[in-house]
Amino acid sequence: MILMKDIIREGTPTLRATAKKVTFPASQEEQNLGLEMMEFLENSQDEKIAEKYHLRAGVGLAAPQVNVSKRMAAVLVPDNQGNIVFKEILYNPRILRESVKRAALNEGEGCLSVDRDVAGLVVRTDRITLEFFDADGTRHEVKLRDYPAIVVQHEIDHLNGTLFYDHIDSKSPFKIPENTVIIE
Ligand SMILES: OCN(O)CCCc1ccccc1
Numbered sequence: 187m188i189l190m191k192d193i194i195r196e197g198t199p200t201l202r203a204t205a206k207k208v209t210f211p212a213s214q215e216e217q218n219l220g221l222e223m224m225e226f227l228e229n230s231q232d233e234k235i236a237e238k239y240h241l242r243a244g245v246g247l248a249a250p251q252v253n254v255s256k257r258m259a260a261v262l263v264p265d266n267q268g269n270i271v272f273k274e275i276l277y278n279p280r281i282l283r284e285s286v287k288r289a290a291l292n293e294g295e296g297c298l299s300v301d302r303d304v305a306g307l308v309v310r311t312d313r314i315t316l317e318f319f320d321a322d323g324t325r326h327e328v329k330l331r332d333y334p335a336i337v338v339q340h341e342i343d344h345l346n347g348t349l350f351y352d353h354i355d356s357k358s359p360f361k362i363p364e365n366t367v368i369i370e
């Protein structure tokens with residue numbers, strides 16, 4: 187199982203690298219990694235298991251975070267009632283369309299690879315059309331908005347070596363740009 191010790195932190199080069207596309211069908215190793223990343227998210231969101239294994243709660247995990255520079259990520263997004271609204275293992279995720287409207291989480295963002303709080307709004311796209319492939323190479327296209335869309339953008343950033351705080355306006359971190367919805 188993936189533990190916090192397996193998650194690389196700032197300063198580890200892979201976190202700033204551009205990850206490589208997966209070719210299909212994904213190898214057994216790539217399929218196992220996808221499932222292990224999803225298992226980590228489920229464990230991290232289970233109070234008892236998270237406490238037992240000292241896991242930080244995560245709603246997403248990208249392969250570069252476990253030092254594998256491949257374009258794959260797992261997302262497990264709950265709503266405010268704890269019901270899962272988006273659960274996928276994404277291979278070669280790609281944003282096809284972005285709304286003009288922007289969105290940011292009211293409380294900012296964090297990252298399992300960043301062991302410090304970085305305050306400020308992370309302004310992203312409110313609605314996206316996402317293309318991704320599953321382990322068999324089957325193409326999927328889904329429309330996402332608000333929190334699930336924010337999480338997917340955070341994970342795709344990891345595949346391009348971008349971290350959430352790269353988006354924060356250091357001069358005025360809490361300024362709300364035009365046409366931006368704040369998500370509680
Ligand atoms: O890369 C995933 N990870 O660092 C866990 C945190 C994910 C995440 C946190 C806040 C907003 C969007 C996504």
Ligand code: NI
Nearest residue numbers: 296297298299
């Ligand atoms: Ni992250």
